[in-house]
Amino acid sequence: MLINVANRAHKLCQGANSLTCIVAALCLTLSLSAFSQDSLPQLDLDLPLRLDFSGSWEKDFRRSDNWEDELSRTLRIRQESATRQQSSPGSSSGRSALPISIGNVNLPRSRGRGANIVDLARLAEYISRHSILDIIQTRDEISIERNGEAALICGVEYKLQQTFANEHGVEVCAWEGQQLIFQITLPDDLIIIHRFTVSSNQRVLNLLTSIFSKGGEPFNLIQAFNKYEAPRDEFNCIQTLSRGQVCSQAGTDLSTVLDDF
Amino acid sequence: MNYSRNTSSIRVLTALLVLLLLTACALTLPEPKPVPIPAERPLDLVGNVNLIQALQVPSESSLIEIGVHVFGTAQKEAGEYKIGDWVFDEIIQKETQFLPHLLKNTLVASNQWGAIRVIPEKDSSLDLIVEGQIIQSDGETLELQIHAFDSSGREWLNQTYADQSVQEEYPESTRFTLDNTFDAINFVDPFQDIYNRIANDLVAVRTSLGEQALVDLNLVTDMLYAGDLSPNNFSGAVKENADGLLVVDRVPALDDPMMARVADMKYRHHLFIDTVDEYYQTLYEDIQPAYVLWRRYSIDQITEIETSQQEANRSDYGGSSGFLSLSQRYDRFKWSKIFEREFNDLAAGFNNELAPAFLELNSQVHGLTGTMEQQYREWRGILRRLFELENGDLTPGATE
Numbered sequence: 001m002l003i004n005v006a007n008r009a010h011k012l013c014q015g016a017n018s019l020t021c022i023v024a025a026l027c028l029t030l031s032l033s034a035f036s037q038d039s040l041p042q043l044d045l046d047l048p049l050r051l052d053f054s055g056s057w058e059k060d061f062r063r064s065d066n067w068e069d070e071l072s073r074t075l076r077i078r079q080e081s082a083t084r085q086q087s088s089p090g091s092s093s094g095r096s097a098l099p100i101s102i103g104n105v106n107l108p109r110s111r112g113r114g115a116n117i118v119d120l121a122r123l124a125e126y127i128s129r130h131s132i133l134d135i136i137q138t139r140d141e142i143s144i145e146r147n148g149e150a151a152l153i154c155g156v157e158y159k160l161q162q163t164f165a166n167e168h169g170v171e172v173c174a175w176e177g178q179q180l181i182f183q184i185t186l187p188d189d190l191i192i193i194h195r196f197t198v199s200s201n202q203r204v205l206n207l208l209t210s211i212f213s214k215g216g217e218p219f220n221l222i223q224a225f226n227k228y229e230a231p232r233d234e235f236n237c238i239q240t241l242s243r244g245q246v247c248s249q250a251g252t253d254l255s256t257v258l259d260d261f
Numbered sequence: 262m263n264y265s266r267n268t269s270s271i272r273v274l275t276a277l278l279v280l281l282l283l284t285a286c287a288l289t290l291p292e293p294k295p296v297p298i299p300a301e302r303p304l305d306l307v308g309n310v311n312l313i314q315a316l317q318v319p320s321e322s323s324l325i326e327i328g329v330h331v332f333g334t335a336q337k338e339a340g341e342y343k344i345g346d347w348v349f350d351e352i353i354q355k356e357t358q359f360l361p362h363l364l365k366n367t368l369v370a371s372n373q374w375g376a377i378r379v380i381p382e383k384d385s386s387l388d389l390i391v392e393g394q395i396i397q398s399d400g401e402t403l404e405l406q407i408h409a410f411d412s413s414g415r416e417w418l419n420q421t422y423a424d425q426s427v428q429e430e431y432p433e434s435t436r437f438t439l440d441n442t443f444d445a446i447n448f449v450d451p452f453q454d455i456y457n458r459i460a461n462d463l464v465a466v467r468t469s470l471g472e473q474a475l476v477d478l479n480l481v482t483d484m485l486y487a488g489d490l491s492p493n494n495f496s497g498a499v500k501e502n503a504d505g506l507l508v509v510d511r512v513p514a515l516d517d518p519m520m521a522r523v524a525d526m527k528y529r530h531h532l533f534i535d536t537v538d539e540y541y542q543t544l545y546e547d548i549q550p551a552y553v554l555w556r557r558y559s560i561d562q563i564t565e566i567e568t569s570q571q572e573a574n575r576s577d578y579g580g581s582s583g584f585l586s587l588s589q590r591y592d593r594f595k596w597s598k599i600f601e602r603e604f605n606d607l608a609a610g611f612n613n614e615l616a617p618a619f620l621e622l623n624s625q626v627h628g629l630t631g632t633m634e635q636q637y638r639e640w641r642g643i644l645r646r647l648f649e650l651e652n653g654d655l656t657p658g659a660t661e
Binding site: 114115116118119120122123126127149150151164166167168169171184186187188190192213214238239240241242243 | 550551554555558566569570573582583584587588590591593594595597598599601602606607609610611613614
C-alpha cells in the first residue's frame, strides 16, 4: 500500500506543476498517517491497568516463611491469647476476618469442628511446595503457572470472576487495588486464599496463602519470590490434537511445519 | 542473637499486618454470585433412524436443487462466558463449516434429489435452501436447529433435532496412531441419525406437495435467478400470492433469447458453486480424522466428569478434617482443574491443527479475494456484470 502511494505521488510530480506536487505530497502524508493508525493495536480503555506480574520467579527461601516456624509462632500466639483470656474472662476475643462468602456452592459439608491448626499448616506446606512461578500477563488476562499445580488464571476486570467450578471445589478471583486474589472453596468449608503482590520495581513477588477451615482461625504462610531471567526456549512448540506437540527451532515459522504433515 | 530477635519481631509485625490485611480484604471484596448449576435440558432425541433411499431416480420435477447453507451458532448471553471459552467457540465456528457437509452427503446418499451443494451464502439459483444452527455440539450430544425453505418462501422444516452418541459409536480407529490409521471409509458418524431424520423429513414434505407444486417451484427459482441477474428486465416476473408465497406472474416464451442467456449464466454459476462445494468436501476430508479424534476426547471427558460427580456425591470425606482428608480434597480439586485445562489445551490443539485447512479453503478461488463468503459474493457480482454487458444493459446502479 505504501509503495502504491509513493509511486502515485512520484508520477504526479513528474511533469506537473509545483501545486500538484504539493497536493500529492499532502495526500501521501495523510495516507501514511491513516496507514500507521490502522496498524496500531486498539487500546481498550474499559479495562483497568494492572501492575506487571509477568516473568519467571524463583522462591527466596530466606525471606519466605518456614511452615514449622510459622506453626510454632501461631501456636505460641494462641497460647498467649488463651492465657490472657483466662486472666481476664470478661473480655471478648478478637475474631479474625472470614473469607469471602460465595453463596450456595452446593459442595458437600459436614457439621463439627474445623481442622486443627497443625493440619492446616501441613496443608499450607503441601500446596506451597513449588519453588518456581511462571507468569504470563496480557492486557486481558494473567496466568500463573506452578509446577505440579493447576494454573491460576484471572482476567483483569474489576468484578469478581469465577474461574472454575465443579463438585470438587469452586475458584474465584478478584483484584483488590494491585493485589491479585484467588479463593478456592473446597468441600467441608475448607477455604484457601492466595494473595499475590508485586513490588513497584517488579523484582519481588509475595504470595500470602491463608487456609481456613469451617470459618475458624486461618493459617497463613508467606512466600517471597525473586524475578530471574529464564533461558530462552530453543524450540517453538505448538499443541496439536493428533500429533501432540509440534516443535520447530526458534525463529522458524510453525505454520510451515504444520503444513508438512 | 540480635539478628534472630530482630527477625522474630519483624515476623510478629508481618503477622499483624497480614491479619489487618485479611480483615480489610474480607470487607471490601464484592459478594460473588452463587455457582450456576446448569439445568439439564430435556432433549427430544431422534432415536435410531434409517435413511429412506430411492431405489429409482425420482421424476424430473422431484429432482429439486438444494443448497445447504453453512451453519450458524446460537448466541451466548454475555454472562455465560468463562475464561478460556473462546477455544470452544472457535471449534463450533469450524463445525459450522463442515457439519453441513455431512447433511449434504446424507441427502446425496438418499438418491432423492437433484444437485446438492454446501454454499457459503444464500443463493437464488437453488430451489431449496437448508439452514442450520448449532445449539450444542460435543462428543456426546449434537443439537441442531434446522430451517428449510424453498425459493417461493414455503417453509419445509423449522425444528430442532438432537441425538446422543455412546462410546461404542467411536471405533478403535478413531484413536489413531501410526500403526492404527483412521478408517475413514467405514466410519459412520455417531450422529448420523440426525442427518437421516432431516433427509427423511424433507422427503415427506416433498411428497406432500405434489408434482405440480414442484414444477411451479422450479419456474419460480428460474425467474428469481433471472431477476437477481437483471432486476430491470425481470422485476415483475414473480409476485406474492394470497398465502404469501411467490408465484410466477409473467411466464416468458420458451424461445425467449433473454431466458436462454439466463440459463447460460446459471450453468456457469453452478459450475462455480460446484467448485465451492468441492472445497468444502476437501476441507472435510482433510480434517475428518482430527475432528473425530476431538469428539472422542470430548466424550471421554464427559464420561470422566460424570464418574467424578458420582464419586463426589458418594464421598463425604468421613467427616474427617485430618491432614490426609484435607490434602485429598485439595488433590481432587487440583486434578479436576488440571484435567479441564488439558482438555482446553487439546481443544486449542485441534484449532491449531485445523488452521491450515481453513486457510486453504479461503484462498482457493484464484483471482478472487477474501473469505469464501466474500469470494462467493464477488463471483455473483462478476456474473451480473457479465450478463449486463452481454445484454447491453448498462443502466447505472443495475449492477448493485
